[in-house]
Amino acid sequence: MGNIFSLVRNELGKIYVMKSTWAMYVFLVALVLFSFIMNTVTDSVDSETTYTDDWRTELQEENQTLTEEIETAGEDDPFVESTNMGIIQQNTYMLENDIRPYGYHAGNFVLDNLFTTSLVSLFVIIIAGGIVANEFRWGTIKQLLIRPISRGTILLSKYIALLLFTLFTVVFLLATSAIVGAIVYGAPVVNPEIIVNRPDGMASNALLPEIFMQYGFRVLNIVVLATFGFMISSIFRSSALAIGLSMFLMFIGTTVAQAMARYEWAKYILFANTDLSVYFSSYGPIREEMTIGFSVAVIAVYMVVFIITAWTIFIKRDVA
Amino acid sequence: MLVSDSAMAIRGLHKTIGRKKIIKDLNFDIRPGEVYGFIGPNGAGKTTTIRMMVGLIGITSGDVVIKGNSIKKNYKKAISEVGAIVENPEMYPFMTGKQNLKHFARMTRGITDARIDEVIRLVGLENAIQTKVGKYSLGMRQRLGIAQALLHSPSVLILDEPTNGLDPAGIREIRRYIRKLAVEDNVSVIVSSHLLSEIELMCDRIGVIKNGELIAVRDLHEKTDSEQSIVSLDVHPRDEAIEILNTAQHIKVLESDDQLKIQINRNDVPGLVTTLVQKDIQVYGVTVIQSTLEDQFLEMIGENVIG
Numbered sequence A: 001m002g003n004i005f006s007l008v009r010n011e012l013g014k015i016y017v018m019k020s021t022w023a024m025y026v027f028l029v030a031l032v033l034f035s036f037i038m039n040t041v042t043d044s045v046d047s048e049t050t051y052t053d054d055w056r057t058e059l060q061e062e063n064q065t066l067t068e069e070i071e072t073a074g075e076d077d078p079f080v081e082s083t084n085m086g087i088i089q090q091n092t093y094m095l096e097n098d099i100r101p102y103g104y105h106a107g108n109f110v111l112d113n114l115f116t117t118s119l120v121s122l123f124v125i126i127i128a129g130g131i132v133a134n135e136f137r138w139g140t141i142k143q144l145l146i147r148p149i150s151r152g153t154i155l156l157s158k159y160i161a162l163l164l165f166t167l168f169t170v171v172f173l174l175a176t177s178a179i180v181g182a183i184v185y186g187a188p189v190v191n192p193e194i195i196v197n198r199p200d201g202m203a204s205n206a207l208l209p210e211i212f213m214q215y216g217f218r219v220l221n222i223v224v225l226a227t228f229g230f231m232i233s234s235i236f237r238s239s240a241l242a243i244g245l246s247m248f249l250m251f252i253g254t255t256v257a258q259a260m261a262r263y264e265w266a267k268y269i270l271f272a273n274t275d276l277s278v279y280f281s282s283y284g285p286i287r288e289e290m291t292i293g294f295s296v297a298v299i300a301v302y303m304v305v306f307i308i309t310a311w312t313i314f315i316k317r318d319v320a
Numbered sequence B: 001m002l003v004s005d006s007a008m009a010i011r012g013l014h015k016t017i018g019r020k021k022i023i024k025d026l027n028f029d030i031r032p033g034e035v036y037g038f039i040g041p042n043g044a045g046k047t048t049t050i051r052m053m054v055g056l057i058g059i060t061s062g063d064v065v066i067k068g069n070s071i072k073k074n075y076k077k078a079i080s081e082v083g084a085i086v087e088n089p090e091m092y093p094f095m096t097g098k099q100n101l102k103h104f105a106r107m108t109r110g111i112t113d114a115r116i117d118e119v120i121r122l123v124g125l126e127n128a129i130q131t132k133v134g135k136y137s138l139g140m141r142q143r144l145g146i147a148q149a150l151l152h153s154p155s156v157l158i159l160d161e162p163t164n165g166l167d168p169a170g171i172r173e174i175r176r177y178i179r180k181l182a183v184e185d186n187v188s189v190i191v192s193s194h195l196l197s198e199i200e201l202m203c204d205r206i207g208v209i210k211n212g213e214l215i216a217v218r219d220l221h222e223k224t225d226s227e228q229s230i231v232s233l234d235v236h237p238r239d240e241a242i243e244i245l246n247t248a249q250h251i252k253v254l255e256s257d258d259q260l261k262i263q264i265n266r267n268d269v270p271g272l273v274t275t276l277v278q279k280d281i282q283v284y285g286v287t288v289i290q291s292t293l294e295d296q297f298l299e300m301i302g303e304n305v306i307g
């Protein structure tokens, strides 16, 4: 086990020596820029409004204006009412709980860009699908296995490299969002208190823990998919199959789980559990008896099964 | 031979895949510092045997013992003594030769940068080592494969068909450093081939495998008096020469078209030439065209089977 670090370094080396890996990072930057452009073009975020130290008066005035807007629009435009009521509630919550607003800033941009982690899922699935299968395709598996290292350790080094790749890529994405956000929207303070929506209504949380929690849930999701792809890659030695199956599950897994929600057994479906963020939002899990502890346990069982299956087959197989 | 004396001992080795018996009861020993030729037609089971030697595939029954360590029971210790190329010298095509060597060097403890440079020099890849392996010719990949196999200074080197796809100059060069490794560093080398002629000159001993069975082992240094060769004679006049060969020397002429082909002990060739010259036969050329070893080999495995 002593040289597991060298092995992981080898595996990361093989990932990052590929031009296609760097292309992935270019895509991620492009997606973040695209997100900013869409914000600007569709005017979907209010990056104009700023607040001074006299923010209490400013919030009250803002609420005043918003209420008047609702009255003028009346029944004709219910859309105005729902949007404005949302903002009014948020402003009121801030006034009542003494939370200072800062307008739209880099932190909000990072949280709004949570969707960009889907692209990371895709890239991690591609790497996971190839990490074992490609060694068979290149024929290098023979050279890899005739070393004084157990097959289990070789497989472990590949799995660790996959987890590190996931981590590096998500951190890179976060940093890109934060930097782009800071440049275009500014970063007033490092860790302001922000308003979040929880199952029992509005609440507040410090920005950084919120970011880590939300992105952390996404990372967990990605790791589950990656582990699945890794298993398929090790069993079938085919990256196409591993990538295809993982992507299929990524796209339909949650939908299928939701469609089956009325059956009790649906809660044991992996993809009914992989998104822990539902326990921290107004969505909630697909069945109300489910708890976060239950979901963590289900994920753990699946992961252990995936890893043990991959391991058992990999260490036993004749490598021809 | 005792298991403990040999660099590698193969004992009662069997491999069955499905219902097919691919390897049947192989028994042989590789001595320290010897070059062992593992010869057999395509499909004889050479690669399968080598895969079992290095633990890539399971052993149905029997064992491979390398420097006293069983590949089955003591895998890590056994494999530490082995460097190998199995089937083809496959490396990462998107990395340079140097990056490939560094990759494999990291998999064994204690391989220094100096050692990496040393093996690069040994196989003569200094000028191509910063080039991506995808651009290498087969010969260059063979060399890189050998360099990789030698990184950790193994006591047993296994090369599966190392002369495949090489031109005669390339084969000569491989022969040169295989001999050097065996003689200077006491490395035992196993080279497989389906062509005896390509590896005969680098081997100390050969084992012939056919249909998964070892059918003959020959020591190439034991060239005894009974060693027969086929010699071609370019002489004039031919008929008189045939007469002399048949009557005076009791040598049968096998074929006589332009030249005469005879079977004769190598050691008797000078005497024969003297006799012919004394009897006023003009000798234009004497060529040993085939060692009987090759002849026997072809006979053993059946000429038409060779791919």
Ligand SMILES: Nc1ncnc2c1ncn2[C@@H]1O[C@H](COP(=O)(O)OP(=O)(O)O)[C@@H](O)[C@H]1O
Residues within 6 Å of the ligand: A320, B017, B020, B022, B040, B041, B042, B043, B044, B045, B046, B047, B048, B049
């Ligand atoms: N995985 C396998 N399944 C079934 N037959 C195999 C397998 N691998 C090799 N063989 C058969 O075993 C025989 C020996 O093959 P191999 O060891 O590659 O021969 P060689 O290296 O001497 O050319 C061949 O007849 C081949 O078809």
Ligand SMILES: [Mg+2]
Residues within 6 Å of the ligand: B046, B047, B048, B087, B160, B161
């Ligand atoms: Mg072969």
